[in-house]
Structures are given as C-alpha cells and as structure tokens.
Amino acid sequence: MTTVDSSLLAPAAPGGTPPGGGRRRGFGTLLAVDLWERFSFFGMAAILVLYLTASPERGGLGMEPQTATAVFAGYMSLNFMAGLPGGWLADRLLGARRAVMAGGVLIASGHAVLTLPAPAALYGGLLLIVAGTGLAKPSLAAMVAAVSDEREGPGRGGREAAFSLFYLCIQVSALIAPLVTGLLAEKVAWHLGFAAAAFGMAAGLVQFSLGLRSFGEVGRHPARPLGREEALRAVRRTAAVLAAGAVAATAAATAGVLGINGVLACLGLVTIALPFAYLRSLRKVRGGLGGFTALMAASSAFWMIFAQSGSVLGLFAERHTDRDVFGFEVPAGWFQSAHPLFVLLVAPLTTRLWRRAGARADVPVKFSGALAAAGTSFLLMAVAALLAQRGPVGPYWLLLVYLLFSCGEIALAPAGLALAASVAPPGWTSRFLAVNGLFGAVGVVVGGQLFRLTAVLPLPLYFLLLGVVVLAVGAAVGLGADRLRRSGRGHGRELDGARSGA
Template sequence: MTIAGDVPNQPVRGWLGHPRGLSTLFFTEMWERFSFYGMRAILVLFLAKSVADGGFGLAEAAAISIVSIYNSMVYFMSLPGGWVADRLTGTRRAVLYGGIAIAIGHYLLSLHVQPVFFLGLVVIVLGTGLLKPNISTMVGELYDKHPELEEHRRDSGFTIFYMAINLGALIAPLLTGFFADRLQWHVAFGIAAVGMTFAVIQYVLGGKRLEGVGLKPHHPLPAPQRKRIFTIVAAVAAALAVIYAIDVAAGWFNADHIKVPLTVLVFAVPVIYFGMIFKDKQLKKEERSRVSAYVWIFLGATLFWMIYDQSSTVVNLFIDNKVERDLGFFTIPTAWFQSANPAFILLLAPIFAWIWVKLGRRQPGTPVKFSWAIILIGISFGVMAIAGSLAISGLISAWWIVLVFLIQTIAELLLSPVGLSVTTKLAPMRYASQIMGLWFLATATGNAISAWVGPISERVRDVVYYGTIGAIAVVMGLCFWLGAKAISRLMAGVH
C-alpha cells in the first residue's frame, strides 16, 4: 500500500532547517497527544460521576483502577507495536493503522454506552501501541535520509518533536475540561476524536514529505511464519473472548478478572526480559555490569511513574472534590490542572538543557539525578498530604496543586530525558531495542502498581495515603542517592 501523495526518495524543501517530513510527524504527534491527554484528563472524572451527572457512577476505587490499567496498557503495547512494524507492516503503515484505530476508539467513547465505551478504550490502547513507538522511529529514519545534516541538527529535530507532545498535552485538557465541567461529556470526548481525525488526515496528506521512510518492515517475517503468527493471535483472542463471555454470562465477572491477569503480564515481561539478557553467555563482563545497573534504573523509574501518573487519577479526583475552583466570576474546570505539567515543561526544559550544557562534565551522574527525582516526587506527595489535612476543614487553595505539579515537573525533567539517554548508553548493542522497550515497561509497571495502590485512597485519610507513599519515595530516593556510587561503578564508564 502506498500512502497518497508519497514519492519515495525525492528531494524536498526544508522545514525550519530540518527535513520537511518533520512537519508531518510533528503535527501527527501533536494531534495524537492532544487526543490522548484530552481524554485522559477527564476519564476518571467521567467514570466516577453519577449517572445523573452523565457519568457511569462507578466507585472512585474502580474508576482509579480502570484508568491506571489503561495507562499501563498504553505503554505496554509499545513492545508488540514495535514488533509489528519491524516484522509485518513497516513504521509508515503501523502509524497510519494506529492513528485510524485511535480515532475510532475515541468516537466509540463519545457514544457513552458502557460496553462500547470500554471497547473504545481497548481500541485506543491497540492503536497507541502501533503509533507511539513507531512515529519516534520515523523521526530518526528521516534524518538517516540526510547524512549531510550535522548530528546536532538531529538532536534539535527530536527536541522540536518533543515540543509537539507538550503542545498537545497543554491545549487538549483546556478544551475537553471546559465541556466536561459543564457535563457535556459527548462533546468533550468528541473533541479528542476530532483531534485524532486531524492527525490521520494530515499524516496521509503529508506522506509525500516523508521521502519513502518506513514503507517496508526492517526485518520482514517470512510468509509461513506470518501465517502462523496470525493463527496463534486469532486463536488466543478467540479463547479469551469465549472465557470472558462465559465469565459474564455466569455472573462471575468483576474488574479483578481484568486487573489481575494484566498486572501479572506487566510484571512478568520485564522479569523475563532481564532474565533472558542475563542468561546470554555472549554478553561481555562490561555489558553484563551495565545491564545490572539498568535494573536499578528500571526500579527507580517504576516507583517514579507509579506516583507521577496518579495526577490523572487520585490527584484528579482530589482536585474535583476538595480544591476551591470558584473564582467568583468563573469556575476553573478540574481537567485544566492537567495542563500545568506540560506548561511547566515548556518553560523549564530549556533552562534544564542550558544547565546541563553549562555544567558539562561537572554535572551529577545519572544515579544522582534519579535519586533527586525520586526524592522530589516523594516531596510532591508530602505537599499533597499537607493539602489533604487542610481539606478536612474545607476546600483548599488551588495553589497547593500548582505547587505539586511544579515539583513533579522538576522531578520529571531530572528523570525522563536522562533515563532515555542512559538507556541507549547502557544497552548492549544486540539488545538495544529491547532495553528501550524496558524503559517504556517501567511506566507500564508503575501504572499497574497504581491500579492496586490508588484505590486505597478511598479507604484512608488523605494525609495517611499521600504521606505514606511520599515518605516511602523519599526513603527510596535517599537509598538511591547513598548507592549512587555503587550504581555508577556498575555502569562501567557510562556517565
């Protein structure tokens, strides 16, 4: 299949000094993140709202679990999504099919029929698994087409691409949140669907700018193996459909029947991956040591994302119920607070980049930065504990939440870009892609833990919930800091 207007390997004019195809990928990513963050900002609110207010009327614990599992699966599916592109479709088609699936999923959400709604979430997860890892790969492949461009130009291109993520994440909650706050849920979810539709349309129309990138799989699967894979996948899908149909028909089904197997899966995969790598006798001593260091990086990132991503679940519900949002002339929609993080990133990321360049080799190593990030994410929940104690006597100031998101953004900038960078450095060459997959799995694992931890917030006081988790994170961060030198030694020369 050739995407409309595509002319492989034809010279194109530049875009802001970069390959013109970057504009196509930039706006595809921007609109995809617009749909993702716009919907995620209101999802837990909709699930927990009463039927009278247009929601599904679920208990907060159930709503938190559903959104956490959804977040987990979105990142988990990047592994099979990358495999599909590498072996079956190529990155170009994977992104297209993923985008179409995401758009369909969002339209299903806007119908507000429970079975259809949850089917829509599944479709979005599958579509995001195809699109998210492969569109980033296409950015790199686009620069491979232009060896005349300096390496710093590639880095700059990825920075521009990263800005697309935060632009979409900044704008979307402002729109979806406005209508959600007025209980116009169809419109709110519909906005996310329209955003993804824009992504698909401009991706297809901009195909001619991509210079043939991603048209073929990197390592095509032979036809007999392809048929066998399709047969296995179809058989497993059919078996699961029958099992769950019987479960529902017999009246046995509950949310744990979804949550338990998915949590086990998310935990099992990184254990299997690390075990497989450590058993490889071809690994050099230095490579094995670096993978050992990466285990600690993985664990630190898992704890971080477990806390950080509660901004869309537990913290979001806290804002809705316990924060003074009425300004007298206007009530701030709950979802608008979800725009604080991308706004802070857009403001602070250039400052952090300048600081690291200025410090050069004098800057702290990755384990130290990770320890600071974990400590700060713990402190952010300490602030939430204070806010929760104040909320006992009435609504609290919105500035408490702004402070929490500011601290979390600083923590994110210490961990996320640093983690991506060190992942590429620590990974043995033969496991480069799989170790990168493990980085995304850390987010999936953190959210899987949150699916079990988050519901506890409904049963205990805020000061206990946030204070306990915050204290655990601070202690773990201090342990990480004390062990930073040992981890650095395991990193075998990687800074």
C-alpha cells in the first residue's frame, strides 16, 4: 500500500484551471466510473452462485454446487482473459475512451439480459458482460496510469499511489452492492438483483460521458494506431481462430462431448496456457520478463483463494453458517460486503506499515505477505468446516477469513497493477495490464476446478490442502526475493522498493 496524494481529487482553483487541474477532475471522473462498474460487478458476483444453485421452486436453476462453482470460475476467468483482446483493441484501434464507452454499454446490456426470467438468458448475459469488461477494465486502468503520469511524471510510485486510491474507493461500491443485490435477489426476486447491477453500470456510463472534456487528449486516440497491412493481418488471424473454434465446437457437438463440463475443461486449459504463451510472444518487444512472470504466476495462487469468496464461501455462508440475528435471517450474499468493509478499515494501518518499512516493503515482500494471509485464511476455513460437521458455525469464522483476504489484497493488487504498467513499453500499457489480469484468471479457473474435489474429499481437507499450497508459494517468493529484485534491476528496477512508493 502506498501513501496517496489527496490532491489527485482536489477541485480546480476558482477563476481558472491551474496546471494539472483538468487532470485532477479527470481522475475523479475515472474514479466515479470505476465505482459504478465495480458496483455492477460485485453486486452480480454476490448472487450468481446462489442463483445457480437455488431450486427451481425458489426461482433458481438448481445446479449442483460443483457445477455452479465451475461456471462462476469460468465466468470470472473469462472476465480476466477478455482484457487481452480488449486491451489490444484499445491500444491499436479504438482508443481508451471509446473502449470504456463500448465496454460499459455491453456490461449494462448483459445485466439487463440477466433480468429476463429464462434460463437461456444466463449464458448470453454473462458473455455480454465478459466482452464489456474486457474492453472497459484495461482501458480504465491505462487512463489512470496516463493521468497519474501527466500529474506526477512517469514512475511507478505515482502510479501505485493512484491505483491504491482506486482500490480504496471502489470498496465503497463493493460494500454496498452485495447489500442491495443480496436483499433484492434473496428476499424479493433473483432478477431484481441483476437489474440493480444493470442500473449501476448505466450510471457509470452517464458519469463518464459528462466528464469526457476533463481528460484533454488522454485516451482520445489509439496508443499505437493499426496500419492497413497490420489490420488485414489481424482480420485474417481473427477469422482463422474463429473458424478453428467453430470447427472444433461442431466436431465436439457431433461427438456428443460438448456439455457444460467439457466447455469448462477446455476453458481451463486455455486459461492456464494463455498468459505464459503471450508473455513468450512479447519477448521481441520487451526482454527480461523473468522476474515479472514469476511474480505474476505467484499472484495466481492468491487469486485462486480470493476468488472463491463469491462461490465456495458464499455456499458455506448459506449452508453452514448461523445467520440468525434477532429473528432476521441475514442474506448469504451480505457476507460479501465484509471484505470491502475490512479493506476500508485496514488500509490506513497498512499504509503506515509500508511507510515505516520504506524500501524494504518492495513488490516481492508485498506478494509474499499477501500469499501468507491467503493461505492462513483457508487453514482457518479448514477448522470452521470441521466444526460445521456438528452444526452451523458462528459468522465470525467467515469474517476473520475476509479480514485476511483484505490484508492480502491491499498489499498485492495495487503493487501488481503498478508493476505491470511500469514494465510495459510505450503503447503496450493496456495489454500488459491485461496480462496481470490473465494470471488472475489462472488462479480463478484453477480454484473453480479444484472445488470439484469436494465430491470425493471432505470439505475440511479441501481447505487444508489449498491453504498449505498457497503458504508454500508465499514462502518461495519470500526466499527468492533477492533473485527477483536482481532480475528487475536490469530494466528500470521495476521490482526495487526504492521507487515503489512504499
């Protein structure tokens, strides 16, 4: 966590716009858009698995928990993966502004489709949200980095401060959204919860449209406009990939193996292979990515644990947690609000900790600490699951787990985004930020598939095994910190805490 420059949100002085004043307003506009976009995201994520597993009599789809969790993981991983083509379109064709607008329209449309009371609307709505998120999220992050650079000058310290402020402020949306959608979905009708998420994204689009003039030239044009020959090659490659996918899908359908489980298995394999293959292809534009790749791969273990808050822990809250408060049964989705609340409470303490640690609290240290927190959280869940075999457990088990999640996220997530932005060559920022998301997708999809083990493993053993694995990854990052730092110093010292803003 970094010290945040509060002047980023300061209003322009009366009687004129001082240098950087428009950029401050631009930063505030981006923050507001991200607040609304995250409202729609977290609001829907809080109720999706609960909706999938609810019986048809209660208005749900009646899926088995293992299948519903895998669907949720597939959806989450596609959100991360979509940032790669979305970032490419923003950098080469649309520009960040148009990418944000187009992405927001697709997200709002997807949530609107989910409000339709028909099972067939589920996958169409989710795919629209995925496509929109892939366009909007990398472009928003790239504009944050650009606005920060114009105010503070290029450097990871200013960027990490900006990303940290974003991570703090969007927790307000993450706190409120599950309360709103959870109450509407579980107490009134599931589709009203999805409608509230659609409203959130529509409000974000209005905010962005009203604030466009405050950005100056930031995001107006593609960073590396696509030439005619490159455009033709891109069209040919896209057509070839789509044709190959259509042929493979047709063959699988003919053979009778194109069920939901087969699709999710193929998606998992692609998700795991894609970020490593893509980074290998980037060697011609950016060498020396060994340390960056190792840290991104380690972050996957954190997201493997973290992403299960909306699926595995949501089901645990619904089925194994005592939710009665003075005769009122607390909706299971409300537990999703505990994490952002803890982020808001813990962040000031974390900021003070990083400030005291100084340059010692560099990226490897933050990643190692985040992984330790995530691993410990699942060890606690193993104990809670063991106690739950005798009956519902108190809510404090989940609250403590979410507290550990919060400590880990505010250490790892802003540092990872800032590191990706600093490693990226000029014109490649959106795509390197998307690479950061791809490794998050690896963790999400692996975690979703691993939950299938609960069909043959006791739940306490499942939590115990994952917790031990993540703790081991965190220990490896800590022990290899010196080597990771040396690998970064040859290219701008991206891994060195002396310029991390810690």
